Amino acid sequence: MSGRPFLQIPGPTNVPERVLRAMDRAVIDHRGPEFGQLVQGLLPDVAKIFKSERGKVVLYPSSGTGAWEAALVNTLAPGDRILAFNYGHFSAQFAEAARNLGFDVELVPLSWRRGLAGEQVAERLRGNRGQPFKAVLVVHNETSTGAVSDVKAIRAAIDAGHHEALLIVDTVSSLASIDYRMDEWGADLTLTGSQKGLMLPPGMALLCAGPRAIAAGERGGSPRNFFDWRPILKDNAAGFFPYTPATLLLFGLREALDMLFEEGLEHVFTRHTRLAEAVRKAVGAWELEILCEDQGAYSNSLTAVMMPDGLDSAEVIRIARERFGLDLGVGLSQIKGRVFRIGHLGALNELEVLATLGGVEMALREAGVPITLGSGVAAAQESFFGDASRALAGVPVEQPIAAR
């Protein structure tokens, strides 16, 4: 296939060539001074991305699934009660991971068309009859549905119930694309992966552990070895790791952080708001429905689009890939075949969004969805021109939107 592919799944995202180049280099001794300096520079900068001053950053050569495990085994003991909510594939899987590891998980079924509300957490906590929960698991941005949850309100709900439960937040598909404020919102532990907003290839799990999470790890936790963060935190103080770290990914992380800081984290969020709004306008122009039915919970990193009845999203996805080199996300588990997901997180710009929308339109039509070619693209273009969009971009109406 000629030309550049469009990897618009909701992660992994397109790795910028600057990041690729930063990793295209000789491995260095992970016990030497150059490496120590690299790590000592990285850790506080990653914490800035989590917006945490109190938290400690922990990095593993692993994946988002590994990040879940690290979060759980460091802070909870086998048999501990965990409260979780099923409002999408990944929130359910996070709970399943906890069950697999031997925790006592209560999974509350909810709609997959909304985020998790503080009130839902409050209600469940009020109704609790058993042992107190030791942790509440939250997926900030449900990658399977495109709905964001209000972490601050959830914290308030937990606090209101005088619960001692740790608030553990998965930001795999939001961090560095959607605003997330660990300290301000009161999360105790936040986890993510490298391959989404951080613009790296997959292969790294990143956690930010607040004081209560670290304390829980000190006094308890599960039997653990690879994911035990105690030796890591100890060695990291001098810039090292107790195991062989993924050296080249760390060089890539350095470059990715530099890129985020150069653009400015708030500008990154504004850009994703602008791009996401354009995608949603396009869906409207196609007269299709967005899976998330709460406008206030729309995700700025991905949009799940519902298929008309009787048509399978897998066909749209297949056509997009085979004919146009465009990768879209499938519908997972209970919404398999019912939605396709457009990823718009990580390194991305306006023209890439237009290309993606244009490709989706052609795939939709080829699959038999009666849409008007160009209608979504036009709506997105209009959105890029609108005053609201300009305001979101923080630029005066007279000034070009993209002049960042």
Next chain:
Amino acid sequence: MSGRPFLQIPGPTNVPERVLRAMDRAVIDHRGPEFGQLVQGLLPDVAKIFKSERGKVVLYPSSGTGAWEAALVNTLAPGDRILAFNYGHFSAQFAEAARNLGFDVELVPLSWRRGLAGEQVAERLRGNRGQPFKAVLVVHNETSTGAVSDVKAIRAAIDAGHHEALLIVDTVSSLASIDYRMDEWGADLTLTGSQKGLMLPPGMALLCAGPRAIAAGERGGSPRNFFDWRPILKDNAAGFFPYTPATLLLFGLREALDMLFEEGLEHVFTRHTRLAEAVRKAVGAWELEILCEDQGAYSNSLTAVMMPDGLDSAEVIRIARERFGLDLGVGLSQIKGRVFRIGHLGALNELEVLATLGGVEMALREAGVPITLGSGVAAAQESFFGDASRALAGVPVEQPIAAR
């Protein structure tokens, strides 16, 4: 600027990552056996791109301008008469290069909105009163105007006049994107650069010299050293160069040729026909005029679009670059400010074309051109779906267009 840039000038083109990677390697000894094998494999494969079995390929670390000089100084003596036609910036500059080198150039002024017709050459040859011309210079695809000339008809015109003139053809912006047949059409010497259809970075001049050109070089030519192809042809027989070649570009060329052959040269041409047709449909939808007024001469590697009166194309180009990371080609010399050029040669696919058109639309509207956003994109999408387009792609109507 986040995301990937869109370099849609009519060359240099976007270098595929496969080609970049092939050049990201250790330099080797250009006198050693590995290098010799590389070169011996390259030369016949480059000749296939020129569609020449009789010609000899000559490579220089240089540019298209250097390719002009190599063509001229090897085959012509100072004072030799050359016939050239001014039907665009580059045809005029090629003539100017010849003048600078001391040749006696007759430059026939023509319209910049058409290619060069065989009849125009015939007419001028019939009217010649002076010394016979030793060479006729032709730019196959005028990069400044987007018009293709009929090389076969020009050859016939020269032959009809019983002229001994060498037919020297510049294929800088056509080779490997638009069909060109050196042997069949009767060109004596063809030249190009690396940075267009060959998908390489700039830095290499490539020539294919037919038997008459080589013979002319053997018996005459100008005082020359760097561009003298005689020692090159001699050393190339064993796979070497008389000077230090641009080693890494040659590794890149190997990869680029492999990519062209994998796709199939005829499929490459079909793809560019399909992409170019879509761009032209978009221009029509915008109700703007294509500079080239001869539909039969439309270029499949670039399209020059005329601005409405009173509006400067430089403004469109500036907005496209600054706001959308989209690089377009300017209008050159006599059409400065009057046109902008969309490059659609080299490594390129449908979605990249849609992104480009979407960006052009936004830049046009921002510059005050009253177009309907999305209209060009929609026309391009329709074009990708049309039966004619399918036929051009050589696929049955039932089969996906892009399934190549």
Next chain:
Amino acid sequence: MSGRPFLQIPGPTNVPERVLRAMDRAVIDHRGPEFGQLVQGLLPDVAKIFKSERGKVVLYPSSGTGAWEAALVNTLAPGDRILAFNYGHFSAQFAEAARNLGFDVELVPLSWRRGLAGEQVAERLRGNRGQPFKAVLVVHNETSTGAVSDVKAIRAAIDAGHHEALLIVDTVSSLASIDYRMDEWGADLTLTGSQKGLMLPPGMALLCAGPRAIAAGERGGSPRNFFDWRPILKDNAAGFFPYTPATLLLFGLREALDMLFEEGLEHVFTRHTRLAEAVRKAVGAWELEILCEDQGAYSNSLTAVMMPDGLDSAEVIRIARERFGLDLGVGLSQIKGRVFRIGHLGALNELEVLATLGGVEMALREAGVPITLGSGVAAAQESFFGDASRALAGVPVEQPIAAR
């Protein structure tokens, strides 16, 4: 520092530029067909490196430490008895990892100057009074001491005791540099990391699980999630992973395997024998002692060299790094300061060995060790020329050694 660094720790090793380039590319959808084909091609080829036809390969984005954990939690239940032997830092740490995960580990202290002998295993098994052991942990090549253990003899010892224990072998610093034959020698489970003989950057754990290990995992094991190989084996059948894999490392693995097969696995082992023998000759010329006192157990992937009394190896290592850009391995735990380790595994050739030895000599002398500069280099050169070396290289005496 100008020029190329010499990373001669016993891993990570120097990543060949071919491998780096293979990873310097766009990430692809790990649910798409291109990825599926990549994985389906990789798995049997990795099994060839383990020399196993019966085993199933399992890959994790992780490290060697993660590979230990994967091996243990999939096959053993909490409280299961494990037999391990302390004959170096990593054999002790492997046991410690098992303890941390809640297994009942018996760790037999042995000399750090030898490998583990079959008889030592037999003796301990004969003397067992408690519950039967469920697993025996073996480090094939002790990275901290440079001694190889006889896995085949260990298997025989286990079998002789009619024990049902699984034989779990760590080949982190041997696989793909030193011959290892999983099926023939009867290992049930073998694990390694990406960053040694496989010539990749760190970030991947690789296991090969034989039928008994897989059966143990099916019927039992520990609570587990990330490292649970059951869903991986299930999804791998179609070329996929239940989590996001380290896509780019897998492309690197493809290239590394290609390189190993191009050279020929047996030739790779012969090369390391030749290089290791030269290093040992150099140590002899320096009149220093090799830590491993059993010549039959000399490691062909690293050599641990003992310091003269009263001198600290850390000083040699510091000088080598700071003055000559040469990274050597430190002495770990009980031999800290007493040895330095020269890594000679992975991608390596004769001249790199000479450079390394030359650098070690200068660092030794600067640190006050009374050696003759050039003596070790000369001994290595002689070794490269010797007939025995030629025979090892599988080439006739008349033929150049390195003509591979």
Next chain:
Amino acid sequence: MSGRPFLQIPGPTNVPERVLRAMDRAVIDHRGPEFGQLVQGLLPDVAKIFKSERGKVVLYPSSGTGAWEAALVNTLAPGDRILAFNYGHFSAQFAEAARNLGFDVELVPLSWRRGLAGEQVAERLRGNRGQPFKAVLVVHNETSTGAVSDVKAIRAAIDAGHHEALLIVDTVSSLASIDYRMDEWGADLTLTGSQKGLMLPPGMALLCAGPRAIAAGERGGSPRNFFDWRPILKDNAAGFFPYTPATLLLFGLREALDMLFEEGLEHVFTRHTRLAEAVRKAVGAWELEILCEDQGAYSNSLTAVMMPDGLDSAEVIRIARERFGLDLGVGLSQIKGRVFRIGHLGALNELEVLATLGGVEMALREAGVPITLGSGVAAAQESFFGDASRALAGVPVEQPIAAR
């Protein structure tokens, strides 16, 4: 062949991975502002490498041979008399290039075992009977012989003769490895290529034209087009080129200059003095002769070593390449087979020199030269340790040599 190759020909040199990575990137529009800034930053920095404040830098996508041509055709008219001296292959070839271009060249035959002395130039100028010479051609560091010429003395000789001749200096294999001072020594025009001390791949010609050279070009010169520096100097003022430049090489040049400035140009020269001295000590230890018989003219970027009578250097070179992946330079024209050349310019460090010498020793012995293995390596190591060497490195005796 496993491991890293040793490209120790006297150029092209090993391109550092930092430089390779800087070129592994998207091509940008060479008419856009980003490119303009790149060029405007590059030109004065290249001038610093030439040590010229008065000169103008001119860059071509070409080779060293092209740099010769650019120097000649811009400043001299056909038929102009040129004085040149044959003291090596490249000084002779430079003269030959001038002859091919139609100049009237007087080539004075000299010994190939020395550099060009000021007195030799003075003598020839005094004896001149014909038209005055318009230019004197000098190769600063003869790449074929390893002898440096005294440019300052040559300038004095020209001045003493009240000659108006331009002093044109080839620094292809010296610039950025051996000290060269264009303004202070009075050269009018200096030229070089990218692939030696500048650590880039081949493909770029670099000139620094002083005021008298530029003036000569303004008022005269030869018919010229590609190499005409007038339009380049004009466009360069705004950061552009009249032709398509080798964009990626310019990004590489930026990185290479940064590396040179980071190390410090004087430290670069000191490093090459130290490395060259070690190589010469090794040749002494082998009891072989250095081609250059004037110790004061020893080149610090390469050493040509004479073979014992009856033995062919081509055999040594073949063995080094085939057996050890070591590329050495051949003997050219009149010294073909008589010498081999060790390149030690560009990016290089002590251990790479030891590896090279170790490889040369093995190749020499295999070729039948009766040397003691390790003797040259030991001599080089001793040289790295000597106080004189420390002083050259500008470090106190107590301090590590390589701590730069």
